[in-house]
Amino acid sequence: MTLKTRINMPVLIEQLAEDANWLNQDKHHNITLSIDKSFGVVGVETEIKSACSNLIANAIAYTPSQGEIHISWQRKGSQMCFTVTDNGPGIKPEHINRLTERFYRIDKSRSRNTGGSGLGLAIVKHVLHHHNAELRINSQWNEGSDFSIYFDSADTVNL
Numbered sequence: 001m002t003l004k005t006r007i008n009m010p011v012l013i014e015q016l017a018e019d020a021n022w023l024n025q026d027k028h029h030n031i032t033l034s035i036d037k038s039f040g041v042v043g044v045e046t047e048i049k050s051a052c053s054n055l056i057a058n059a060i061a062y063t064p065s066q067g068e069i070h071i072s073w074q075r076k077g078s079q080m081c082f083t084v085t086d087n088g089p090g091i092k093p094e095h096i097n098r099l100t101e102r103f104y105r106i107d108k109s110r111s112r113n114t115g116g117s118g119l120g121l122a123i124v125k126h127v128l129h130h131h132n133a134e135l136r137i138n139s140q141w142n143e144g145s146d147f148s149i150y151f152d153s154a155d156t157v158n159l
Helices: 009-023 045-062 110-114 120-130
Strands: 005-007 030-035 039-043 068-076 079-086 133-140 144-151 156-158
Touching: 005 045, 009 030, 009 039, 009 045, 009 068, 009 079, 039 045, 045 068, 045 079, 045 120, 045 144, 120 133
Parallel strands: 030 068
Antiparallel strands: 005 039, 039 156, 068 079, 079 144, 133 144
8 A cells, every 4th residue: 555645736637737838739728727735645645645636637638729718726715626627518417426426428529539538537536535536526517626635634634
């Protein structure tokens, strides 16, 4: 079992945002950040990095060119929350609860366009289960989506 350590989330998120610029070369999205630099979490850094980067990569893949993507790390009540918000096509309500199922695809043809396997959000959910964290998905059809990871207050650390 991998040891959990203190993760400097602001630094991790800034690195992920920098990496996202490479993924974003063709689509030219406007990616913005809003980061509370005073908090981190306790966890397995490679796993948390994987979960967060998956949400960013999905936003880039599914948001039409020159869209808006906002990445935030903020306190919400007693929890810390990592959120990726986009102004992409959104997700119809009947698909939301199934998105974290292995191999679930909203539209089979989208896998050809985005290169997805239908495993990304299932892996995110699995990682978050090991970290006492929760994935929350809010989406409005034709308006965009918010994918948020809420970390338990017991796993939040001051930086």
